[in-house]
Amino acid sequence: MNYIIAIDQSTSSTKALLFDEECRMLARTNVDHKQYYPQTGWVEHDAEEIYRHTIEAIRRLMSDGRCKKADDTVSLAITNQRETAVVWNKLTGKPIARAVVWQDTRGAELYRQLRADSKTVEMVMAKSGLLIDPNFSASGVKWLLDNVPGAREQAAHGELLMGTIDTWLVWKLTGGKVHATDTTNASRTMLFNIHTMQWDDDLLQLFDIPRSMMPDVLPCDAVYGETTCEDVFSRPIQIAGVLGDSHGALVGQMCFTQGLGKVTYGTGSSVMVNIGEEPKAAPEGLVTSVGFSALGKTYYGFEGNIYSTGATLKWICDQLQLIGKPSEMEALATSVEDNGGVYIVPAFSGLGAPWWKSDVKGAVFGLTFATTKAHFLRAALESIAYQIKDLVDVMAHATGGSLKEIAADGGPTKNRFLMQFQADMLETPVVCTEVDDASALGAVIMNGFARGLWHSFDEVEGFRVVTETYQPKAIRQELTALYQGWRNAVGQLTK
Secondary structure (H helix, E strand, O other), rough: OEEEEEEEEOOEEEEEEOOOOOOOEEEEEEEEEOOOOOOOOOOOOHHHHHHHHHHHHHHHHOOOOOOOOOOEEEEEEEEOOOEEEEEOOOOOOOOOOOEEOOOOOOHHHHHHHHHHHHHHHHHHHHHHHHOOOOOOHHHHHHHHHHHOOOOOHHHHOOOOOOOOHEEEHHHHHHOOOOEEEEHHHHHOOOOOOOOOOEHHHHHHHOOOOOOOHEEEEOOOOOOHHHHHOOOOOOEEEEEEEEEEHHHHHHOOOOOOOOOOOOOEEOOOEEEEEEEEEOOOOOOOEEEEEEEEEEEEEEEEEEEEEEEEOOHHHHHHOOOOOOOOOOOHHHHHHHHOOOOOEEEOOOEEOEEOOOOOOOOOEEEEOOOOOOHHHHHHHHHHHHHHHHHHHHHHHHHHHOOOOOOOOOEEEEEEHHHHHHHHHHHHHHHOOEEEEEEEEEHHHHHHHHHHHOOOOOOOOHHOOOOEEEEEEOOOOOOOOHHHHHHHHHHHHHHHOOO
């Protein structure tokens, strides 16, 4: 039996999921890691803690005695939070500081300066496919080099390496033997040319980042190296299949052909549609990224990213403590008929696509003495659907009309109110699949391609099992009024 362990290293936790060779998930475990907020707008992770938790998650997953037969084959795939930047010393193996998370906005002033030069904006978009925004990795790497004592000198001497979380994990798992990333994560750094599929000298120079720090770039369906996972396994297993979490979901939702798209509901949310093998210029408010590289081809995608969706629900639970866990929200949200005129704009780290306003803050509009906790919770859930609609409307127009369906994955898809409201808002069916962790499934599929388990997209398309389809039901006039209230709220922050 071929078993595949998928590591899904997300913004809030590290999951280890065990799949068999028919892409059936057999077991999973989850280890949370700490969030650091040292200053307003700063978000950091401890990269060493993430690595320890990765090993711990694998150890827990394997503790029930699975995969112990002599003829069993085990391998490891990785999908990860994107853009989060780690810089470490290759001699000591230690990060020079905590990782700068994709939500972090400390680079906002630098980016305001860069955006003031139209030629720079055009150059960055033309080469990387991205809008100039601190969301992408270049900002965090530059800040660390400029502000950590001695970092510039170490980088000049070739002692420092950089990478997104996948790169850090591969380097650690292989004992420092492999410094590599995949094309999808590379395309989210703002340092990678999506036309030449190479690190770009002009972009590296713009952010003053030495080429010696950059990892090798491999296809998603490559073999990256071997590891024992700190002796969890008695002999080395292959690391095969690596891609960013949103791209993993695109693959896991079987969006292998042009025009198919998906929504990932996680800490933030990604809306991505496969645009084929040509890296077309994105419409205003969207970006072009590598969708995935597999079977000798590269597929591109239009994408828009929302910074706070699941993070909003976590904030309500952890910070405001209005409820104990997100699963309690649906019952309270549906105990009232509407949002009571309340709109929450969760711009905790600014607004992502299609607004790209990194300097705005979150706000709540429409509070009255009649507002209850239920209205507030309902407004929080609705804010997710509104933000998705903002993106899908732009994307549908760019691809020539409404999308046939939206494939949805992630924890919030269990909230039936949210999924129905999403379908109503989009006036498009929302399809939820059997595997909640579509990103992990995408990594497993890439693992299988890398190791020759499957040889075509057709072979794996049958693994997708639809569990629920939400058809639009609400009256358009009512939805138009609700959405206009959202646009008015956002307009007050972005004008």
